Amino acid sequence: MTQRTMLIIAAGLTAFVLVLVGGLANRLSSGTAVVPTATTASAPAQATEGTLDPTVEALIREREAAYQQALTEANSRLEQANQQLAEMAQQTVPAADQAVTTAPAAAPVTYAVTPEQAQQLALERVPGATLIRTPEVVSYQGVAAYEVVLDQGTLYVDAQSAAVLADSTTPRTASGGQITAEEAAQAALLYAGGGTVRKTELENERGVLVYEVKFADESEIYVDATTGQVIYAKIKGERQSEED
Numbered sequence: 001m002t003q004r005t006m007l008i009i010a011a012g013l014t015a016f017v018l019v020l021v022g023g024l025a026n027r028l029s030s031g032t033a034v035v036p037t038a039t040t041a042s043a044p045a046q047a048t049e050g051t052l053d054p055t056v057e058a059l060i061r062e063r064e065a066a067y068q069q070a071l072t073e074a075n076s077r078l079e080q081a082n083q084q085l086a087e088m089a090q091q092t093v094p095a096a097d098q099a100v101t102t103a104p105a106a107a108p109v110t111y112a113v114t115p116e117q118a119q120q121l122a123l124e125r126v127p128g129a130t131l132i133r134t135p136e137v138v139s140y141q142g143v144a145a146y147e148v149v150l151d152q153g154t155l156y157v158d159a160q161s162a163a164v165l166a167d168s169t170t171p172r173t174a175s176g177g178q179i180t181a182e183e184a185a186q187a188a189l190l191y192a193g194g195g196t197v198r199k200t201e202l203e204n205e206r207g208v209l210v211y212e213v214k215f216a217d218e219s220e221i222y223v224d225a226t227t228g229q230v231i232y233a234k235i236k237g238e239r240q241s242e243e244d
Contacts, residue, residue: 113158115146118135140165153167
């Protein structure tokens with residue numbers, strides 16, 4: 001039986017009690033105004049004024065007893081209905097609590113390599129370099145890797161195996177040497193985010209030796225031949241940009 005049905009039953013019982021009480025009250029009121037009959041007329045003359053006829057009094061008591069019995073039965077039914085409603089409400093509380101139970105939070109992702117280890121690996125690989133900011137985990141070609149930014153370039157270290165996935169750093173040599181064309185091409189590819197290198201040429205631009213790395217899509221990137229840093233880039237479909 002649903003809660004709605006129980007409420008309807010309770011309302012019906014209440015209405016039944018009200019109708020019953022009203023009917024009994026009406027009958028009682030009408031019983032007190034009994035017109036004297038031949039029987040009452042023949043009553044002994046010594047009956048004092050204001051004394052009820054025994055027949056009327058018995059009828060009133062009978063009706064009052066019936067009223068009290070009906071009222072007791074109605075109250076009993078209402079109490080039973082309320083008790084059933086309370087039991088149904090208690091049964092629905094656990095289900096509601098279970099419905100709002102939140103799922104446990106997902107465990108944080110952990111990596112075999114710590115940021116400090118990736119930083120140390122990069123500094124050992126590039127002696128004399130300075131860390132620009134704390135290494136952060138990024139997605140490098142679909143692999144979780146630490147991006148270690150140094151003043152001489154950027155390294156990407158695999159967060160699980162500690163393998164160096166990419167290295168654009170080229171430390172300045174004490175003898176003032178220069179990087180190779182392959183190293184310049186690698187730095188240009190890292191800057192462009194991929195592509196196909198068509199040609200790499202060493203040129204003198206305003207007294208500075210640079211590698212001009214040309215791509216198949218006609219993009220051009222200029223790499224300092226001494227430091228390995230990208231100093232100018234012209235990417236197809238983008239505006240020209242120049243770095244200090």
